Amino acid sequence: MHVGIGMFRVAITNLHAELICNKMMSFSVDQPAFDVLDNIANLVQETIDESNVNRHRILGVGVGASGLINHVTGVNLRAASLGWHDVPIRERLEAQLNLPVCVDNNVRAMALGEAYFGLGRGVDVLAFIYGRIGVGAGIVVNGQVFRGSGVGAGEIGHTIILPNGGDLCRCGQHGCLETLVSEPILLQEAQLLADKNPNSILDIHLSDAESSPISGMFAAAREGDQPTLGMIENQMQYLGLALANLVNVLNPELIILGGMFAQGSDLILPKVEATMRQLAFAGLGENVNVQPTGFGWRAGVVGAASLALKVFFYEASRETAVSNI
Ligand SMILES: [Zn+2]
Structure with missing residues (x-):
């Protein structure tokens, strides 16, 4: 469940x-x-x-x-x-x-599901990054879930990306990853763009009650709405930055994206991967395979x-x- x-x-x-x-x-x-x-x-x-x-x-x-x-x-x-x-x-x-x-x-x-039955079979070290309302990571090392010394390993959503001037996070800190790449934040940014550009592809999709707002936002980007594409790329640099830091600490073979990050992986993954590879230390990012979950x-x-x-x-x-x- x-x-x-x-x-x-x-x-x-x-x-x-x-x-x-x-x-x-x-x-x-x-x-x-x-x-x-x-x-x-x-x-x-x-x-x-x-x-x-x-x-x-x-x-x-x-x-x-x-x-x-x-x-x-x-x-x-x-x-x-x-x-x-x-x-x-x-x-x-x-x-x-x-x-x-x-x-x-x-x-x-x-993350355990991927290690047993998915993309992570035969992989020694993997991280599963899930994005929806919140952002979290599951880490599996040698077939075992890694929890850290307590229960808190993997709270990547509260990695502080913008310590000065970042938005207040629900955890009480400012500039956490969640305040930059979670679904509510992307939708907030998308709504601002739609308000600025009435009747744009994005505005029409966001007003469509038939589909969820996040599906509408991704659909607008896929149909070539430039402001939406630009906004997604811009926000996803921060996810790439967080993953570069994760790669430096964990040196995983595989990073799997889930939730909203998998739903929009065609739009999200190229920027995230390029930023992660560019920022990770000494080329560590070059050997990391980044994939959306195959389980949807x-x-x-x-x-x-x-x-x-x-x-x-x-x-x-x-x-x-x-x-x-
Ligand atoms: Zn936080």
């Missing part, structure tokens, strides 16, 4: 993390956390019922959730965008579902399923597994 900001998706998969069936639901970020978790539990139950999969054949439930997660206790310590603080996800869902549950950060789960919208649930497989299938016992994922 993937829990994002304002939406969650439940999927049942086989042992190769291939989807058997899936369901998605939106929620208001103002909803109390326990109400959201109860809705999630109901959707899991519904999905099981409709799939005709025998409940006894379900190994367990993997949850990839937004925010800082203690994977040992299954507690969401802090998810600023959801207003969650010390939410015991595992305990609540296990009580509701009567199935074993394991929880980790959703982008870490996506499934990346979240494939990641969560990989987490469940790791904890409830590959490892001998849950107690040892939970501390080793």
